[in-house]
Amino acid sequence: MRFCNQCGTQVPEETTFCNNCGAKLEARKTKSPSSASGNLPSLPALTKKTKIIAASVVAVLFLFFGAYKVGEAITDKDKKLNSFLEAVISEDVEGVQKYLVSADPELEVTEQHVSDLIAYFQEYPYEKEELLATLREQSKHYDLGGQGRFIEAMGSNVAYSYLINLQKEGKKFLLFDNYEFQIEPVELKLYTNYPDVSFVLDGNEVAGKKVEDGYISLGKFLPGNYKVKGILENEFLNLEKEIDTNLFYSSIHHLMFDFDEVYIETSIENASVFLNGKETGLTLSAYGEYFGPVLIDESMELHLEVESPFGVIKSKPVVIDGSEIYPIFTIPDNQSTLIYETIDGFITDYRKARIERDKRVIKHASSSLSESIIDEIDWMRSSDQYYIGYVTERIVDLDSVKVIQNEDGWFMTLTTAEDWEESYFYIDQTPTPQYNKHYIHYYLTYDHPNKKWVVEAMEGGYGTEFENTEVFTFKKEDQESEVENLLSNLKKEIANSISHADFEYFMSSYISSAVNAINARDFSRMSHFIDPKADAYIKEMSDYIDYLESRGIYEDFISTIVTDVENIDDEFFHVTTEETYVIYYESGSALLKTFESEYRVRLTSDGLRVNKLEKTTELSSVDY
Incomplete structure (x- = not known):
């Protein structure tokens, strides 16, 4: 075969x-018998040196073979792919960082970059799944003989990731294909609304370069989270605005300065502008000026300062959140006590002037306000009206305190809520103080020559709740003397005004009511003529009615004559009368009797009242 x-x-x-x-x-060759068993030439014996060289060659071959297998294992694409995918899936930061390299050799993949990447995949798991699928597709591309690098411009028919790609980068160890998981850098672009801005990225200053569509490029960076700070300098201040950028989501970010020129309106001339506690060098006119540009995102505060005749005054800090600012100057600490003392003095003057109806006591008011109070006092006198009052509490609305300057000088305003117990009444009325809360706007002017404040004007306001307050209390007993003097003087005036005829009328009415009570056996018919404080006399007359009832005695009132009236003091009078009665006895007899009686009569808030029957003497008695 x-x-x-x-x-x-x-x-x-x-x-x-x-x-x-x-x-x-090739043609097959047949072997002859001789060649099959024939005489082969003998080989020479190997020397020791030859054996050593042969062994070394074998060792080197084995070494190269082992190194080749190790290199093959290290560079094996599929093993690297599986290890990287497993690290991504298990969120192994160290494992991912081991395989991940930057597509830009000038950028280094750090542990923070990998942590940001894993956090991104945690928030958007479908992005991770899409990346894993893309890397597998890229691996198959190489298995099918694909060459070159994966780039975005290759088209939609080739797997490409904007984030990480499996790239074939030359040879490793001169023999093996080198595969890398390269993370793609992103150009960080900013849009800002001010031209001359310098930038700091994660604490390092970076240069911005203007590119198309008005954007500024800060360069290319690996995907991750970065803090970008914009620094804007102008003649007044340095502005800083920091934003968080995430290059996984977008490469374009907006760093917008919420700034504008603001209009500062003030009545104070030559006020210096302070921004975030630092003087800007700008001085305002009395009619206001534009200032800026400054941030209007509520990150900055502005206040004004100016030298006044009573010291340096400052406006309340204003948070800049719009295009107009209306600073409010407040009183300096060294003036607050003087101002409150001025208002206290005015309240004392005004209260005393109304109680005493004396316009001469006004000392803490301007001439125009004094004239107004004088008119009020004159009206009280002309209408026979009187006043008593006590102030118990004053609440100052500190938010209402403001200092104003105009061509006439320096002024200030403040609003108070004052608790009063007071009553306007006429001489024949009993004063009953009622509680009143007055909301009052005070206007004070500074008397520069005399270095003091005076009350220029006052006007009533409507009730409202104050948020920032200072409370002052006043003791009622410290204000009693004026009221007691007034009431004492009124009693004297009333006592001196009671005529003899007034006593005749009162005593006749009293005795007539007493006889009516005796005959009706009802003390209440005469009780309203008796001093309510005369307990002894009340009991005496009640017992007398009971006594006459037990004896069956009735009376007819014939006449009474007041023969004498003597003033004991401003409250009590000694009144002597001559009284004539017909007295009917139970036996059926009747006597016509005349008595001289001496009474003590008291002038009360309700008028004259009998306080005591001091003495009765029978002058005559005849049958009737």
């Missing part, structure tokens, strides 16, 4: 050409 020397196919003995590959077959 014969075999083809070229392809090894079995062929018949007599065949000249191979039926499979067409190769010419």
